[in-house]
Amino acid sequence: MSKFFKKLSYSLTVALGISMISGAAIAKTELTMYYPVAVGGALTQTVDAMVADFMSKNPDIEVNAIYSGNYDDTRIKALTALESGKPAQLSVMFSIDVHELRELDAIVPFDDLVSTSEEKAWLNSFYPSLMENGVAAGKTWGIPFQRSTIVMYYNKDAFREAGLDPETPPATWGGLIAAAKALTKDDGSQWGLMIPSTGYPYWMFGALAMQNGQTLMTSGDKTNFDHPDVIEALEVWKSFGEDHKIMPKGTIEWGTLRQNFLEGKTAMMWHSTGNLTTVKKKADFDFGVAMLPAGKRRGTPTGGGNFYIFKDTSDEERKASMKLIKFMTAPENSAKWSVATGYMGVSPDAYETDTLKSYVAGFPPAAVARDQLKYATAEFSTYQTSRVKKGLNDAIQATLVGSKTAKEALTEAQAAAERILKPYR
């Protein structure tokens, strides 16, 4: 027995010695970062390649970039890691998680991390509408990375077949309905339009409400679900399937919608710009991308993921994290990322790089999301955002499947949101 212990203690000493030596020799700052992918495709390889590039340029920083499922999964994993005492230092998480992360005291504002005037200029270098979701209580908590807006993909071949001009996609609701009617085939083999209503129904609804002149929330503690314009927007959504018969009734699956479009089962779809590169690679027909049409005005929420830095970090880790974030969002990298995925370049400078300039010149749809930014608003986000969001999602789905009227469903959702948000006012 004692021999065994001697051996054990010997090997432990050696192991300890080795690890101390190697630690002293390299003194690397280790960063763990979680990131989500919400639209599928080979996005993980793109992120991994960018991170590898960063490490080769910064040999003193070691980054473990961990793909962690969709936005919800990523938040859960990051927060679980935080509780378990082996936290991540930074992560890409849903831009709308900001209020909940703040309430958990999990993140630090970037205002506290930037000191030089150069860094402050960097903080102001992004598109302002992409910063909206990252700002709370007068401070900036999130830096835009994989950001999107909703755009309308349309099948130009189908437009030609239906006698429509493929170069002038519908720009108003009226035009949309008229075009979709012409595109819908009576035998059910092709629908005019599909707007997804699972996964992120509140997101699509944010666009319709905005086009009807109203946002879904005024601030983190106040929602506008029962505003007449919001109710009307949901009635319009429902009428696409119910009255105009240009869209299937019931809910439309977020995950399979792209396939529907690629197989020609719908002539138009509303979806994230994050799908653009995949659609481009896989479509065997001529397709176009347009801004969402206008009701009273044009409108879309922004969407996607921001970089956050966690509070439970040392100064070195924060510095290294800042370095990584600056690298990932730098114009040239943002441009590469945009080309690889379809997500937007996050700053005007990104669109000034040769990479994006030449890409946009050869493929104009890549600029639609950027051009649409001037009509964009923040994505729906409140305190207890998941719970409030679920109430809204349920209301949207209940209306679309016909179990409640838009007014009933949204009034209930508003009442539930009031109950949840009251303590925060």
Next chain:
Amino acid sequence: MKDSVRNFQGWLLFAPAAILLLAFTHYPTITTFLNSLYTNKSVIRPRRFSGIEGYESMLSDPIFWKVFANNMWLALGTIPTSIGLAIIMALIVNKAIPGRGLLRMAYFTPTMLPMIAVANIWLFFYAPEIGLIDQAASIFGFESTNWLGSPSTVLPSIMVMTVWKEAGFFMVFYLAGLQTISPELEEASKLEGSSRWNYFWRVQYPLLLPTTLFVLINAFLNSFKLVDHLFVLTKGGPDNASNLILYYIYETAFAFLDISYASALTIFLLVLLALTALAQFLFIEKRVHYR
């Protein structure tokens, strides 16, 4: 050997299982129960004792009743069908037919696949217009159906998938049960001129009752435990039409970060399942054995 040494040895042998059970079953159960009695902690609002408030809000939560009802319908819709199918499949592959091994494997394949993979396959079966089911239906002139997108069809769709997934698993138990039945019984019943059905109904089925009970309990527990597919297929929608208790607990705990309410829901589920298991041990088990 002295008694004390024997006792000590006994405890040592018992220790690994006991430690695992304590650490991963009993301790979490107790902390879950305690969590359900307190409100959530946040920077803005400190944690406080709330007693049975969590359970009260559960009773007045329409979504809770909805998911509970869904779970009961799911149990009712899947258990008898999958047991019936399992018995039929077991009877078929218990016979000496050519390709028996292959057939057994074919029946068992759905069980071996991970639920998430299964759900991804079925997502494209059920997809309107482009899905396998709709494409097959369109050949016969049926209109496209939005299987997962309307409240009337979403739960039945999930039931069909669950039966497909589970029946093969239960078949294995019935197959084992059938093989313990002595062949003399079959010979005797043949000699007496008893029909095939009569032999099944009077001999095989009663002898399989212990298996049926075991499968019944397991199927019931599984109908509450299996929710992996919801993540892929419906996320509980539309409007909670396919939401189940365990998925609702997951949402409450990890999407809403409401640990307190999630704990109350968990305790409810735990008590329900414990009572089911207890019923098996106390009452039914005595009655099912063939005398």
